[in-house]
Amino acid sequence: MSILRRLPGSRFSEVVREWVGGIAAILAGGPSLTVNQVEKVRQVCEAGRCRAIVVNDSYLWAPWADVLYAADSQWWAWQAAGKPKPLLGLTAEQVRERYAAFQGQKCSIEHAGSNIVDPDVHLLRNRRSANNAQGLSLDPGFLETAHGKNSGFQALNLAVLAGTRTVILLGFDGRPADDGRSHFHGGHPKPTPPAFFEAMRRAFSAAEREIAAAGVRVLNCSPGSAIDSFPKVSLEAALG
16 A cells, blocks of 8 residues: 655655554664565565565665655665665666666655656655754654654654554664674665764654654564664564
8 A cells, every 4th residue: 555645736745644553664774684584574564464664775675665765865866876786796787677676655855855866756845843853753744854864763754654553673773783884785885974873873762752652663673773762572573
């Protein structure tokens, strides 16, 4: 079921509550994400028990996902141009092919819109809380961007707006791996600064109460995650 709907006469879209009461897995780019985890999520999605949002390069492992979300306008350009992923064994041409073949909905945020040339990418407006406070957007046309300045947080906000009751987080490490890797796919052309991880952890912590008040349960299934805002459980336990 599609959760993004274009507004009449506008470049922007809104989120439709098509996943009410359901489960959604969000596959982000942290180094803990594995092919085995992705395969388990695929199986439950194909069985109709779960929906999936992929963040940034995780679509390369999960081309069957419902939604692809990325907040960085440069990232969309990298996919269209094709950036090789040696750690995943993918050439630039293969990346271009996988991006072109993705069949789910694509979504980004307003501040990236002017640089996104793919007309299939839905745009949601930026919501900046009063007094620059941290939090969560409950408006279907907006995503919180004041302090949730990362695609993973905004993808969680997207799942909440779609009516999801339980959200499973994978690849949400909130820190580099012990071997120094910042992402499962080897990283982006533009390196991730160390301060990014602290900002990510703060964003989730600030939204805990609002997420709970919205009736949403978030389960962090990212092994070794430094994000302590939500219960940490195994993927098997989360999927039942």
